[in-house]
Amino acid sequence: MLTYVPPTERETPVIPNQRPWLLLLLCLVWLLPGLVGHDPWKPAELETAAVVKRFVDEGYWVLPRFADVAYLEFAPLYYWSAAIVAWPLSRLGMDIHDAGRLVTGLWMALSLWGIGLAGRELYGRRQGRVAVMALIGCVGLIIWGHQLAPQVLLVAAFSWHTYALAHSTRRPLIAGALLGLAWLVLLLGATWGEFLLALASAVLLLVFRPWRRAVYLTALVTALVISLPLAAVWALWLHQFSPAAFQAWWRFDALGPFGGLGSLQLFHSFGFFISTVAWFAWPALPLAAWGVWSNRRQWSGPAIVLPASMAALMAVWLACAGEVRDYSLLPLLIPLSLLATAGIDGLRRGAAAALNWFGLMTFGVGTLGLWLCWVALHFGVPPRLYAWVNGMNPDHVPSMAVPGLLFAAVLSVVWWRVITRKRPLGRLAVTNWACGVTLLWGVLIGLWQPWLDETKSYREASVSLERKMAGEPGSCIDASTAPDAMVVSLDYFTGLQLRRVGIDACRWQLRQGPPRDGEKVIWEGGRRGDQRDEMFYLLDKGATRQVLP
Structure with a gap:
C-alpha cells in the first residue's frame, strides 16, 4: 500500500559499506551462463x-x-x-x-x-x-x-x-x-x-x-x-x-x-x-x-x-x-x-516493498517451477508433470549434466542468502530483482540447456540432409523458398551448395510444408520437438511422381 510520510519523518537512507567485488561477481554470474x-x-x-x-x-x-x-x-x-x-x-x-x-x-x-x-x-x-x-x-x-x-x-x-x-x-x-x-x-x-x-x-x-x-x-x-x-x-x-x-x-x-x-x-x-x-x-x-x-x-x-x-x-x-x-x-x-x-x-516504502515482494515471488516461483520440471523429467514424478514436460520433446533422452546441476544448486542457495541481507529498501528491491533475474537465467541454463539445445538447434536436421546428399557431390540445392533459419543452418553446419539466385541449374529443391501430388521427396526432417509444426522436404525437381522414403 502506498502511504504518505511527511519529509520530516522520513528515514534518511543510509548507504552501507559495499564491496565492489560483489557487484563484479553478480555481473559475472549474469554474463557467463549460456555463452558456451x-x-x-x-x-x-x-x-x-x-x-x-x-x-x-x-x-x-x-x-x-x-x-x-x-x-x-x-x-x-x-x-x-x-x-x-x-x-x-x-x-x-x-x-x-x-x-x-x-x-x-x-x-x-x-x-x-x-x-x-x-x-x-x-x-x-x-x-x-x-x-x-x-x-x-x-x-x-x-x-x-x-x-x-x-x-x-x-x-x-x-x-x-x-x-x-x-x-x-x-x-x-x-x-x-x-x-x-x-x-x-x-x-x-x-x-x-x-x-x-x-x-x-x-x-x-x-x-x-x-x-x-x-x-x-x-x-x-x-x-x-x-x-x-x-x-x-x-x-x-x-x-x-x-x-x-x-x-x-x-x-x-x-x-x-x-x-x-x-x-x-x-x-x-x-x-x-x-x-x-x-x-x-x-x-x-x-x-x-x-x-x-x-x-x-x-x-x-x-x-x-x-x-x-x-x-x-x-x-x-x-x-x-x-x-x-x-x-x-x-x-x-x-x-x-x-x-x-x-x-x-x-522510493516510497510501500512501492519499494511491493516491487521487492513481486520480484521475490516471480523469480522464486519461476525457479521452483524449473526445479520441479527438471525432477519430473529425470525421475518421472509426479507423473502428470512428467507427461506434460516430456510431451514438449518426446525424443529427448534425459542425461544429468553434473556441472550444470551444481551451478544451479549453488546459485539457488546463494540467492536465498542474498535476499535476507538488510539494505535500504529501494536498493534492496533493485538488488533482489537483479539477483532474481540472474538466478532464473542461471538455473534455466544450468538445468535445461541440453533440452533447449535440442528444441532450438537445426544441427541434426542439417547433418541428416548432408548424409542424404553424400551421393550427389557438387549438386546445388534450390533454397529460394526455404526459411532463412534452415538455409543458414545448412550453410553453417554442412558444406552443401545452396542457392537463392541462379536456381535453374539446381536439380534439388528445399521447401517447408507438405509436398504436392506428383512431387518426389528424397528427404524429410526438422528440429527435434518441433516436427509437427515445422517439417522440411528435399524434392527432386526433375521427377514427376512422389516416392516417400
Whole structure:
C-alpha cells in the first residue's frame, strides 16, 4: 500500500559499506551462463554464426553473407570482433559459435562498465552500481545480452555515448574521443539510423544550459572527426568490393528501422512499441518515471536532463520507425536505467516493498517451477508433470549434466542468502530483482540447456540432409523458398551448395510444408520437438511422381 510520510519523518537512507567485488561477481554470474555449450539458436544466432564462419574460413571481411546472399541488416563490426576471437579458438578445438559468443560477453561487460561510469558521473559515488543493477534487471536484456548477435552493440554504444555526454563539460577532448568511438561502433556495427539517433540526442543537449558552452561543441566536433572518416572506409570498401551489395545496403538497410534511403519506412503498426516496452524495460520503466517525478525540482540539472531527453527522443524515434522489433528498444534501456537510479533512494516504502515482494515471488516461483520440471523429467514424478514436460520433446533422452546441476544448486542457495541481507529498501528491491533475474537465467541454463539445445538447434536436421546428399557431390540445392533459419543452418553446419539466385541449374529443391501430388521427396526432417509444426522436404525437381522414403 502506498502511504504518505511527511519529509520530516522520513528515514534518511543510509548507504552501507559495499564491496565492489560483489557487484563484479553478480555481473559475472549474469554474463557467463549460456555463452558456451550450445548450438546457434533460432531466431538470431544462426545468421551471425554463418557470417562469422564465412569470415573465419574465407577471409573476405568486407561483406557479411551466408549461402550466396549478402546479409547487411547490421554493419560488420560485431562479425569482425567475433571472427577475431573465433579464429584462434576454433583452431584449438572450440566451436566457432561458442568462441564467437564470448564476444557478446565482452561487449556486455563494456556496456555495464559504461553505464556504471555514467551513473557515477551523473549521481555521485556508489550510484553507478545501482545503474548497473537496474540495467541487468531489465527483462528484455536477458536474451539479447547472451546471444550471438550484433544487437548487443546497441547497448554498449549507447552506454558509452551517455557517459561521454555526461563527462563532456569537464573534459571535452577525452569525452569527445569516447563519444567518437561510441558513434563509430554504431556506424560500423549497427546502422546509420542509430547513429543519427545518437547524434540528435547529443545536439539536443545544446538547448540546455549545462551544455550550452564552447567546450561541448569541441567534444562534438572531436567525435565527428573520429567517427565519420573511419566509418566511411568500410562504406567505400564495400562499394569497391561489390557495388550491387552496396546499393542494396544503401537503399534498404542503411537506416535500420527506417529502411534505407531508397525505401524510407515510417510508422509501424500502432501499439507494438507501447505493448513491448511495458515488459521489455521492466522494472526500469516505472522506476524511471518515479525518478523523474521525485526529482521534478531538479529537472534542469544534468542528472535528469541528459537521460530524460534521451529517453524522450528515443521514444519518438521508435514511434516513427517503420519496422520496430523488440531489440530496437535496447538503446532505451540505458536512459531508463539511469533515471531509475535517480529516484531509487527516495522510493516510497510501500512501492519499494511491493516491487521487492513481486520480484521475490516471480523469480522464486519461476525457479521452483524449473526445479520441479527438471525432477519430473529425470525421475518421472509426479507423473502428470512428467507427461506434460516430456510431451514438449518426446525424443529427448534425459542425461544429468553434473556441472550444470551444481551451478544451479549453488546459485539457488546463494540467492536465498542474498535476499535476507538488510539494505535500504529501494536498493534492496533493485538488488533482489537483479539477483532474481540472474538466478532464473542461471538455473534455466544450468538445468535445461541440453533440452533447449535440442528444441532450438537445426544441427541434426542439417547433418541428416548432408548424409542424404553424400551421393550427389557438387549438386546445388534450390533454397529460394526455404526459411532463412534452415538455409543458414545448412550453410553453417554442412558444406552443401545452396542457392537463392541462379536456381535453374539446381536439380534439388528445399521447401517447408507438405509436398504436392506428383512431387518426389528424397528427404524429410526438422528440429527435434518441433516436427509437427515445422517439417522440411528435399524434392527432386526433375521427377514427376512422389516416392516417400
